[in-house]
Amino acid sequence: VPSLATLPRDLATFAKYHLVRRSVKHPAREENLGIVPLSFDLERYIAAVRAFDGDRFAVTTEAEVEYEGRRHPILSARSKADADKTLLVLAGVHGNEHAGLLAVPRLLEKWSAGPRDGVRLVVVTPVNPVGAAELSRYNAEGYDINRDFVRFYTPEARLVRQIFEREKPDFVVSLHEGPQDATFMFANRFVTDDAARELLDALAKGGTVLAEKDYFGMRLDPAGLSPSTAAARAVTKLWGRVLGMKTTIAYSEDLGIPELVLESSWSLPDEDARVRAHVDLVLATALHLRRARR
Numbered sequence: 001v002p003s004l005a006t007l008p009r010d011l012a013t014f015a016k017y018h019l020v021r022r023s024v025k026h027p028a029r030e031e032n033l034g035i036v037p038l039s040f041d042l043e044r045y046i047a048a049v050r051a052f053d054g055d056r057f058a059v060t061t062e063a064e065v066e067y068e069g070r071r072h073p074i075l076s077a078r079s080k081a082d083a084d085k086t087l088l089v090l091a092g093v094h095g096n097e098h099a100g101l102l103a104v105p106r107l108l109e110k111w112s113a114g115p116r117d118g119v120r121l122v123v124v125t126p127v128n129p130v131g132a133a134e135l136s137r138y139n140a141e142g143y144d145i146n147r148d149f150v151r152f153y154t155p156e157a158r159l160v161r162q163i164f165e166r167e168k169p170d171f172v173v174s175l176h177e178g179p180q181d182a183t184f185m186f187a188n189r190f191v192t193d194d195a196a197r198e199l200l201d202a203l204a205k206g207g208t209v210l211a212e213k214d215y216f217g218m219r220l221d222p223a224g225l226s227p228s229t230a231a232a233r234a235v236t237k238l239w240g241r242v243l244g245m246k247t248t249i250a251y252s253e254d255l256g257i258p259e260l261v262l263e264s265s266w267s268l269p270d271e272d273a274r275v276r277a278h279v280d281l282v283l284a285t286a287l288h289l290r291r292a293r294r
Ligand SMILES: [Zn+2]
Pocket: 093, 094, 097, 176, 177
């Protein structure tokens, strides 16, 4: 882990959020992260996801989060076909990372047109609706939900835990964005090397540019993959024990479930490219799960 002093300023700014669970008491906007805004509108988004309720998907309001007198839903979209594997997608854990949210209607559209057997899709979105409405990483109380998988202070993390318990996923994909200049993914120790390479190939084939470095400036080999290492796992354990912080990917690892966290580049102005990476990764993961059962 490089020291903060050696990092370029924007990366250092970002890295600080890995050290702070609650920096504010409200869903703060941050103007200095270099996020290129996409055409995201929360109400339109919720309506677009709800419109998939029908033959192929059951769309349900899992919870509502109140902020400044308004109630914001957290939805789930669950595919209806019979399947023995479940793929859980978490979209919008950080409300200001919009590509993973915008990917959901496209994903549901493509899923509807694809094969119906083998894999069940469960999408939870937006996991942080107040952040999505307020263009913030944080929830209504200023907590980073993706640090809250030890203590479960936030209703959003408790809901995700409840959905893990109910849906018993075989694989989890979390959709995020970051300040690095291209796309990469974190994998926990239950994602096999073969699976990771297959999924990277699928991303590259779809036109996604794979990052040579992660957002700490660490070289990625192969490009696009930040694998689980013994050192990283030790840091994660310590982080959980000392600071009481844990991300979804470490929570999945505790449960023995493979998880990938996709990080597209929030500095890219090309909306289509940012969104496509998320759609492609989820579809490729489903294909991988389908093949694995044969
Ligand atoms: Zn994120």
